[in-house]
Amino acid sequence: MHRTGELYGQFQTLEQQKETASLGMWVFLVTEILFFGGLFLAYTINRHAYPTAFGISGNMLSLPLGFGNTIVLIASSFTMAMSVWSAQTSRRKAVPIWLIATLVLGSTFLGIKVVEYKQKFDHHIVPGQNFDVTYCSRNQIACGLSDKDFADEQKEVKEGIEAEAEEAKKRGAANPEEVGAAALNAHAQLYFSLYFGMTGLHALHMIIGAGLLLWLIFEGFKGRFDANYNTPVENIGLYWHFVDIVWIFLFPLLYLINRHLA
Amino acid sequence: MAEHSEEHIVSPGLYAVVLGALLIGTFITVQAAKVDLGRWNIVLALAIAVTKMTLVILFFMHGKYSSRRTKLVIVAGFFWLAIMLGLTLQDYSTRHAEPSRTHLDGSPSSLVVRS
Numbered sequence: 001m002h003r004t005g006e007l008y009g010q011f012q013t014l015e016q017q018k019e020t021a022s023l024g025m026w027v028f029l030v031t032e033i034l035f036f037g038g039l040f041l042a043y044t045i046n047r048h049a050y051p052t053a054f055g056i057s058g059n060m061l062s063l064p065l066g067f068g069n070t071i072v073l074i075a076s077s078f079t080m081a082m083s084v085w086s087a088q089t090s091r092r093k094a095v096p097i098w099l100i101a102t103l104v105l106g107s108t109f110l111g112i113k114v115v116e117y118k119q120k121f122d123h124h125i126v127p128g129q130n131f132d133v134t135y136c137s138r139n140q141i142a143c144g145l146s147d148k149d150f151a152d153e154q155k156e157v158k159e160g161i162e163a164e165a166e167e168a169k170k171r172g173a174a175n176p177e178e179v180g181a182a183a184l185n186a187h188a189q190l191y192f193s194l195y196f197g198m199t200g201l202h203a204l205h206m207i208i209g210a211g212l213l214l215w216l217i218f219e220g221f222k223g224r225f226d227a228n229y230n231t232p233v234e235n236i237g238l239y240w241h242f243v244d245i246v247w248i249f250l251f252p253l254l255y256l257i258n259r260h261l262a
Numbered sequence: 263m264a265e266h267s268e269e270h271i272v273s274p275g276l277y278a279v280v281l282g283a284l285l286i287g288t289f290i291t292v293q294a295a296k297v298d299l300g301r302w303n304i305v306l307a308l309a310i311a312v313t314k315m316t317l318v319i320l321f322f323m324h325g326k327y328s329s330r331r332t333k334l335v336i337v338a339g340f341f342w343l344a345i346m347l348g349l350t351l352q353d354y355s356t357r358h359a360e361p362s363r364t365h366l367d368g369s370p371s372s373l374v375v376r377s
Binding site for chain 2: 018019023027033037040048063074077078080081085089237241244245249251252
């Protein structure tokens with residue numbers, strides 16, 4: 001296998017060969033942009049259609065965990081960039097060290113995500129049979145809410161049901177008071193389906209990225225990557241930064257939009 | 263094939279500056295979200311996200327130093343994304359008279375109510 005940066009027959013120069021590899025990676029990332037773009041589009045349309053339920057649902061996510069994860073992921077992009085720099089400047093020993101730092105940060109992100117997902121199960125806001133958006137407004141201890149947070153939660157859910165009833169009334173429903181709660185629950189379930197779909201797909205990309213990092217670390221310890229040959233580090237770096245960008249949009253859209261009303 | 267230049271190596275110092283800018287951006291976006299700006303909350307949040315994305319693409323992903331061909335591919339990606347978002351949203355935003363819409367509570371469609 002060609003692994004040491006030798007020139008393939010179809011290229012004229014090493015520069016051209018490297019540029020081709022990078023261009024190909026970007027073409028793949030463009031398909032990824034459109035892949036995630038479809039989900040962002042679905043989210044936008046539904047958020048616009050059901051602003052009340054989406055606002056309440058978004059405020060049920062943990063801001064400290066989401067914020068912390070954003071910091072962790074941005075830091076991992078920095079360490080990834082440093083591993084590319086180490087390879088480009090032939091610092092062979094530093095390459096796997098920076099890659100390990102990236103893997104540790106990426107794993108931290110996934111670990112925090114697991115804690116968040118667990119919390120959603122505890123709060124009965126995972127789409128399915130037991131979905132109940134009002135659960136935490138009735139179970140203070142199970143949701144670990146302080147007296148103030150519990151009161152806020154109750155107020156928010158109550159206002160949400162009223163707003164949904166108002167919407168139903170505008171549409172000409174015969175019994176708007178009765179459908180308010182059901183509508184809030186259904187529309188909140190839509191939000192959390194998108195939440196799990198989007199963050200789940202993002203997490204899947206992180207898991208694939210972690211696998212790729214393991215391989216890079218293994219090869220990096222053999223001293224494979226230097227100024228002459230670093231295409232795998234560069235391209236997996238591009239992938240890793242792309243996954244970071246997806247999160248840069250997921251975080252404000254899912255966690256932040258309605259915080260000022262909380 | 264004479265177009266591409268020598269490989270450009272971004273210095274760790276610049277990476278650190280970008281890291282700092284991204285962290286500051288994250289902090290600002292969280293603080294701004296807690297203030298009631300009405301419809302501008304979402305605009306500001308997206309503006310900060312786009313700025314952060316641009317920094318990541320230009321420096322972490324070496325977009326600024328890539329060949330014109332690669333830059334074209336990057337821009338084309340966002341162009342296609344804009345087509346998908348733009349055309350779909352203009353469709354949804356002009357669907358008020360769509361007759362087949364049914365509601366959760368079984369209420370009549372908006373066309374029937376309004377016409």
